[in-house]
Amino acid sequence: MNEFLTTKLKSLNMALSGFLLSFEIFWKIKNLKPIKNFRKTNIRLDAFENSILESLNKDGVAVTNIENFSPALLDDLVRWKNEIQHNRRSSLIKDFLIYFIGGSYKSEKQQFEELNPLISFSIDKSLLNIINSYLGMWVNLIYLEMNETKIIDKSEPLKKSQKFHRDPGINSCIKVFIYLNDVEEGGGPFTYVKGSHRYGKYWKFCKQRFFGAGGSYPDLDQLSEKVNKNDIWEIYGSAGSVIIADTTGIHSGGNSFKKIRQMTTSLYYPPGDPLKSKITCNFDIESLELNECQHFALCRK
Numbered sequence: 001m002n003e004f005l006t007t008k009l010k011s012l013n014m015a016l017s018g019f020l021l022s023f024e025i026f027w028k029i030k031n032l033k034p035i036k037n038f039r040k041t042n043i044r045l046d047a048f049e050n051s052i053l054e055s056l057n058k059d060g061v062a063v064t065n066i067e068n069f070s071p072a073l074l075d076d077l078v079r080w081k082n083e084i085q086h087n088r089r090s091s092l093i094k095d096f097l098i099y100f101i102g103g104s105y106k107s108e109k110q111q112f113e114e115l116n117p118l119i120s121f122s123i124d125k126s127l128l129n130i131i132n133s134y135l136g137m138w139v140n141l142i143y144l145e146m147n148e149t150k151i152i153d154k155s156e157p158l159k160k161s162q163k164f165h166r167d168p169g170i171n172s173c174i175k176v177f178i179y180l181n182d183v184e185e186g187g188g189p190f191t192y193v194k195g196s197h198r199y200g201k202y203w204k205f206c207k208q209r210f211f212g213a214g215g216s217y218p219d220l221d222q223l224s225e226k227v228n229k230n231d232i233w234e235i236y237g238s239a240g241s242v243i244i245a246d247t248t249g250i251h252s253g254g255n256s257f258k259k260i261r262q263m264t265t266s267l268y269y270p271p272g273d274p275l276k277s278k279i280t281c282n283f284d285i286e287s288l289e290l291n292e293c294q295h296f297a298l299c300r301k
């Protein structure tokens with residue numbers, strides 16, 4: 001390689017390192033307090049939490065069961081779903097889904113008049129320990145969803161989140177899903193490309209968008225060329241399966257060809273991200289006796 005090219009490459013490398021360094025500094029400043037809070041509490045994860053964190057760090061996704069958080073919670077969630085049947089509405093944005101809760105992050109404010117099982121689960125201490133440890137800071141719970149897929153014909157073109165994509169975010173974000181019914185092949189499984197999260201082997205493929213509600217969508221031919229098919233994980237599971245995923249990694253979901261899927265979503269972002277909480281609780285939060293980290297997740301705006 002000639003000297004001119006070597007010098008150019010070196011300066012390009014230095015500029016890139018400078019950019020990455022300034023990004024790291026910018027991100028730390030934007031999240032100074034949540035990072036400090038997380039470090040100050042110096043939590044010790046138990047064996048279960050550690051195994052989930054390990055999978056998240058390695059693959060960007062982890063699967064467990066709701067019973068590991070709270071044994072009665074699945075029944076509570078299903079009962080609550082039946083109680084809020086009157087909320088059922090089709091989505092204009094994603095016409096392959098019927099929503100019980102959520103469905104329009106951009107325009108919706110979520111007001112809850114009483115505590116419900118999805119909020120209880122979403123601020124579970126153990127769950128927050130895992131998410132906060134993954135992101136290295138206290139996070140905000142920003143949005144909740146409960147939806148049901150519609151059965152579509154396999155020949156129909158895939159739309160929106162049915163296609164592989166990355167969710168937007170300055171850095172990473174976490175979505176936690178609970179299957180409310182058994183999900184098998186053709187039943188709308190959440191699908192994740194293992195290693196497509198930040199620092200994973202596919203991170204550089206199809207960069208995520210920093211801002212906006214829409215994500216970035218990889219070219220499918222390139223995806224099948226660059227990604228080992230063994231790393232594409234269609235996640236099947238019984239009712240009560242819990243999926244914790246960094247959805248700035250490549251994923252898709254909602255493709256029900258045989259059977260519907262009912263699922264909840266809890267969405268968490270670092271407080272420094274432009275995507276903010278849409279959740280307001282119009283009930284006595286103080287009576288819940290939350291610890292500081294739980295309170296921060298639910299109430300910080």
Ligand SMILES: [Fe+2]
Nearest residue numbers: 161166167247
């Ligand atoms: Fe997504």
